Amino acid sequence: MKHFINLNDVSDVTELVKLGLEQKANPFANKHLGLNKTIGLLFFNSSLRTRISTQKAAMNLGMNVIVMNVGSDSWQLEFEDGVIMDQGKAEHIKEAAAVLGQYCDIIAVRAFAELKDRNDDYKETVLESFRKYAGVPIINLESATRHPCQSLADLITIEELKTKEKPKVVLTWAPHFKPLPQAVGNSFAEWVLMTDYEFVIANPEGYDLSPEIRKNAKVVHSQEEAFAGADFIYAKNWSSYEQYGQVLTQDPSWKITPEKMALTNNAKFMHCLPVRRGLKVSDEVLDADYSAVIQQAGNRVWSVQAVIKQILEGLAV
Numbered sequence: 001m002k003h004f005i006n007l008n009d010v011s012d013v014t015e016l017v018k019l020g021l022e023q024k025a026n027p028f029a030n031k032h033l034g035l036n037k038t039i040g041l042l043f044f045n046s047s048l049r050t051r052i053s054t055q056k057a058a059m060n061l062g063m064n065v066i067v068m069n070v071g072s073d074s075w076q077l078e079f080e081d082g083v084i085m086d087q088g089k090a091e092h093i094k095e096a097a098a099v100l101g102q103y104c105d106i107i108a109v110r111a112f113a114e115l116k117d118r119n120d121d122y123k124e125t126v127l128e129s130f131r132k133y134a135g136v137p138i139i140n141l142e143s144a145t146r147h148p149c150q151s152l153a154d155l156i157t158i159e160e161l162k163t164k165e166k167p168k169v170v171l172t173w174a175p176h177f178k179p180l181p182q183a184v185g186n187s188f189a190e191w192v193l194m195t196d197y198e199f200v201i202a203n204p205e206g207y208d209l210s211p212e213i214r215k216n217a218k219v220v221h222s223q224e225e226a227f228a229g230a231d232f233i234y235a236k237n238w239s240s241y242e243q244y245g246q247v248l249t250q251d252p253s254w255k256i257t258p259e260k261m262a263l264t265n266n267a268k269f270m271h272c273l274p275v276r277r278g279l280k281v282s283d284e285v286l287d288a289d290y291s292a293v294i295q296q297a298g299n300r301v302w303s304v305q306a307v308i309k310q311i312l313e314g315l316a317v
């Protein structure tokens with residue numbers, strides 16, 4: 001594997017899920033691989049899980065880890081080509097990425113959607129600029145439109161918990177007062193579509209994800225319809241793709257409650273976290289035995305460890 005920015009960088013999803021489970025079973029088996037290699041983790045936005053799980057995974061593989069909160073610690077970066085830099089941004093990505101590539105063997109980047117202009121966000125300028133100018137492999141730690149480390153951890157978790165070959169997996173929108181990115185929902189849909197699981201997306205009218213991402217997935221505008229017979233409920237808020245970045249509704253009837261979970265086939269509850277208790281999901285759901293959110297977050301280590309391992313093996317040849 002050269003980069004891990006989106007699904008196009010992955011040759012075999014099933015193999016990668018297996019590799020993640022192998023990392024979990026034997027975390028230190030590849031400690032030699034990262035010897036004298038450095039990974040730089042760059043955060044344009046806040047993080048708890050991604051930051052710590054990626055650092056831990058890299059350390060399990062014997063790497064040195066450098067972390068920078070680009071958003072607050074570094075120079076403001078310009079991504080546009082050909083501009084006269086006479087405003088607030090002091091450094092261009094062309095130099096910044098190339099310089100970081102001198103210090104790091106792998107660079108991992110978090111840069112959320114700005115939710116102002118759909119075309120701008122879906123161009124993935126930040127991650128693609130790093131790919132273009134850094135000269136080293138790039139890992140996506142949640143970009144404007146994708147969160148592949150999360151989706152790989154989600155598939156690992158479903159693999160661990162499924163009780164039938166082809167479970168029914170539901171991605172459901174849940175209410176939030178802030179406009180949030182589509183990245184987690186987009187990615188989850190794309191990755192689940194790579195499996196042979198039954199997949200349904202439930203969201204209010206106006207919240208359909210990009211047609212290029214949800215492809216032929218079944219989309220319903222009723223949570224009750226989607227939840228019937230479900231084995232996994234994956235909740236997430238996202239702002240509208242159609243009316244880009246807008247909060248069109250905060251309808252509390254879309255909150256995940258024990259009554260809704262009772263419509264399912266004893267489904268496990270999943271969420272990428274952080275989650276706002278009481279707003280998106282009832283406390284009773286998050287505290288229930290069927291909640292898989294902590295196991296899911298734990299699996300973030302093994303998903304990114306599988307990715308870093310494959311990239312390190314690619315560097316060696």
Ligand SMILES: NCCC[C@H](NC(=O)CCC(=O)O)C(=O)O
Nearest residue numbers: 142180181183184272273274276
């Ligand atoms: N990495 C996990 C999700 C990150 C982000 N959530 C948030 O920003 C939640 C913030 C809040 O609830 O205030 C998102 O939706 O993409």
Ligand SMILES: NC(=O)OP(=O)(O)O
Nearest residue numbers: 047048049050272273
């Ligand atoms: N799920 C996730 O990516 O969490 P953080 O935003 O805390 O890294």
